[in-house]
Amino acid sequence: MTALRSTLDVSGEEYAANRRAMLDRLDEVATEHAKAIAGGGEKYVTRHHERGKLTVRERIELLLDADAPFLELSPLAGWGSDYPVGASVVTGIGVVSGVECMIIGHDPTVRGGASNPWTVRKIFRAADIALENRLPVINLVESGGADLPSQKEIFIPGGRLFRDLTRLSAAGIPTIALVFGNSTAGGAYVPGMSDHVVMVEKASKVFLGGPPLVKMATGEEADEEELGGAAMHARTSGLADYLARDEPDALRLGRRIVARLNRHKAGPAPAPAVAPRYPEEELVGIVPDGLRTPFDPREVLARVVDDSDFDEFKPDYGDSLVTGWARIHGYPVGVLANAHGVLFSEESQKAAQFIQLANQADTPLLFLHNTTGYMVGTDYEQGGIIKHGAMMINAVSNSKVPHLSVLLGASYGAGHYGMCGRAYDPRFLFAWPSAKSAVMGPQQLAGVLSLVSRAAAEAQGRPFDAEGDAAMREAVESQIEAESLPMFLSGRLYDDGVIDPRDTRTVLGLCLSAIHTGEVRGARFDGAGFGVFRM
Template structure:
C-alpha cells in the first residue's frame, strides 16, 4: 500500500470556514445529548433521598474504570412523540457496548429519572436494535432495570414489537448469549418477563418487585389484598418462587454481583491482530475543516482516508476505471478493511466497480466500510443507455448479500437509492454512525420542492388554472419540510443510525467496531434448543 499524498491546505480560509461550521454542528448535537442529563440532575435529590443511585451512576459502577464505552442510539426519540423539550432523547434507556470485568458486553440502563423510563415507540425500536447488535456480535447483555414500562399513550405502537423483544431474549439464551439483569425497582406485567427471560436475575432487598399484576390491579381483578413485598418482593422471589437468583442489599451491591457473574463468563479475544501499527501521517483534527460547509462543493474522500488509515496508506482498486466511486484496501489499528467512498453520484461504471470489489472482499473475508457522501445514482439519457438500472441493481445485490461485517459512516449526504447501495440502515450494516453534517433523504430538499412544483403545475395547466403564488408556497414548504427532517438530529431520532459522532472520533470508533466484529467471529456458539429456564 502507498501513502495518500494529501493536498489539503489546513491554513486556508476555506478550511477555517469549514472547521467553524463543523464545530457548530458538533455543539448542536452535543447540546441535544445533554438534555436528558439536565432532566436527570433536576430530579436527583428526590432519588438520592430514597437511597437510589442515578442511572449514569449505576452505569459507571458497572463498567470497568477507564475502559471505552460506545453509547448507542443516544438521540433515539429526540423531539418525537410527546418529547417537547428533547429531554426524552435516548428513548428511556442508556445503552452501549462497554467493558465489564474485562469482558466486552452490551449494557442497558433504564433511565428511570427521565419520564419514569417509560418506553416510546422510538424507545422500543432502540431496544430491538440493541438486541440485534448483541445477537450479531455475540455480546453478553447486562441490564440494570427500573422502568415505568410502555408509554400508554403509544401502547398500540409498542405492544407487537414488545413481543419481538421477548422472543429475541429467548433466542439469545438459546444461542448461548448470557443475559444478566439487576432488578432495581418495580417490574410489572410485561416488564416482569424481561428479567424472567434473563439467564441471571439479581434483586435488591426492600427495593425490587416483580409481579404480573401489582397490588391495585390484583385487588381490582380478584379482590385479593396484598402488599408489594409479600406479592412480589425480592426476598420472596429469591427464597420461595425462585424467580430471583441473587439477593442484593443495595443498588451498588446488585451491580457488584452483576460484575462478579460476568467475571465467570469466558473472555473474548481478537485473533491475529498485530501489536503495533502506524498512525496516520496527517492529524485527525483536519477532518473538521475537510468537509465543505457548502454541500454542493466536492472533495476527495481519499483526504478523509489519509486521516483514519494506518500510515495513511491505501491500495486503490480500479482507480482509473471510475473516479466518482472510490474502492480500496486500508488498515485501521492493524485491522484490514475494504472501503467504498463517494466523490460524486454513482455511475454505471462506479456501480460495476463497487459490486466487483464487494465480491472480492466477501471472497477474502474482509470487512467493508462505506463512507456515504452521494446524491445517489447518476440520472439522464446517457446513463440510462449505459444500463444504470442493471448496474445499480448488481451493486445493491452485492451489498445486500455480502456476509462479511459491514460498517457505514455517513460523512455527508446520503440520498435516494444511493443510500441503499452504500449500505444504509435498510441494508442491515453491523453498525452505522453519522457525522453531525450528514443528511439522509429520498432526495435533496430543493429538488423535492421543484419536483412537487412541476407535477402540480402540470396538473394545473391541464385544468387551465395555474396559480403561481400557490406553487411558490408549495415548493418552499416542501423544501423547508425536507430540510428540517433530513438532518443528522432528525435522522438519529428515528434510529436511521446508531448515533452521531464527532469526526475526530472516527478512527478510534472504527478500530473498536472492527475488533468487536472480529471477536464475534471467533466466539464459539454454545447453542441449545430452548435457552436457560428456571424449574
C-alpha cells in the first residue's frame, strides 16, 4: 500500500480561516445557481403549472432512474451578461434506463424557452461532450426559437445545433427528442433531425412557420393543430414516432426508447471503489484565501482518490509538480497536480514523460491546477524553459487519453495551457470557488503595464505621471481580479461548472463513468502519436 498520510491540522486557525473563506464563496455561488434553478421566477412557474405542464427540472427528475445522480453542466452560463443565469436551458449527464445520457432541456418559463447567445453556446458544449464520450442525447423540447432581439448573434452560429444532431447520429450515437410544446421555425429541425421523436397530444406544436407566418407568406388560413399538431405529425406527416397522452407518458416513452437502444460501455469496467481514508468535508479548508500561500495537493488527493492510495512518480525530481497513479471510484487515473505554483524545466520534462506513460497504459489524466505559469528569468531562459515548456504543452496537446481538469487555485499564463486548460479540450473542466485564471496575476499584470508606461515616458523625454500610474494600476488590478474569478469564467462557459470541493470525488467519478462509455486508448508511437519533442 502507498496510502497518503495527511498532515492537515483541522483544529488550527489557518484551516479555520481557509474554511470560512471557502464557505463564503460557496454561498455566493449557491445564490447565483439558485437564480438558474428558479427559471423565470415564481410568476411564470406558477403560470406554467396552471397550464398542466411540468418545469424542465421536473421533467428531468421523472426521466431519470430513481435516485440516479444528475451532473448538471454549465449552470452559471450567461452570468454577468444581460441574459438570465443558466441561459434558459438545463444540460447535464444522467442515467436513464440504466444508460448514461446527455440531457438538454429548454426552460419554457424563461422567455418561452427562447434561445439567446449563451443558450446556443451551452448546447454546443453539451453536444461536444456527448460526441466525445458517446452519450445518447435526449432533448426535452419546448422553445419559442431564437430570442429575436439577439438574432444577429444566434442565427449564423446556431445552425451548428442541427449539424451536431446529424453528426451524432452518423457516429452511431442515438438522439431522442421529447417535444412538450412549441418547436417552431429552426427549432422544428430538432425533432426533424433526431433519431426518435415523441410528441404530446394537444400540446406539441412543430412547424416551420406558424399560422401568422403562413397567412403572410401564402394567404392560407390554418390552425395550429392541422399545421403542426402532435396528432397530425403522428398520423399524417410521420414526423412523430410516438404520440403521448401527457407529459409523464412522454417521459415514460422516452425511457422505453433508451431501454431498447442496446447500449454497452466500450471502456473497461471499474475496480471496486474504496472510500478515501480522510473525510471529504475537510476539502473546504485546504486552499488558502488569496492564493499567495502554496498548499500541498496531496492533501486534496488523500480526500479524493480511492483508499487515499497514490503511487507517486518521480517524487524527488521536479517537486513543484506532483505526478502519480491512483483510482477514483474504481477508475484508474494519472494525476498531475501543481504543488508550489511555478513550473520549471524539470517539472515540464517530468510531465511530458508522465503523459507519454499514461498514453502507453491507456489511462485517463487528471490535472489539478494551482500554477502561476512557467518560470522566467535569465538563468531559466538559458536553461531552456521555452523548449521544456513546449515539450509539456506538446505532450498535452497530442495525448489521446481522456483528460479531466479541476482548477483548485491559480491557473495563470502558459501554465494554464500546460495543465490542460479549456483550449486544450479536456473532456471535462471544473473549478473550485477559490480558483482564478488569467494571463497573469492582477498585481503582476498591472505592474508590467506600469513599467512599460514608465519606459515610454523616459524614451519620449516627458515626466512620468506617478499619480495617474497609481490610478491605472488600481483600475487594472480590479478589472483583472474580477475577470479571473470562477463565476465570471463559468458564465462564459470556460469551465463546466463551479463545484463544491466536497463534491470533487463524486463529480470526477461521474465524469470517469461517462468517459468509459467509449473506448479509452492512448496515443501510440506509430506516427499518430506525439509531435517532435525539442531536447
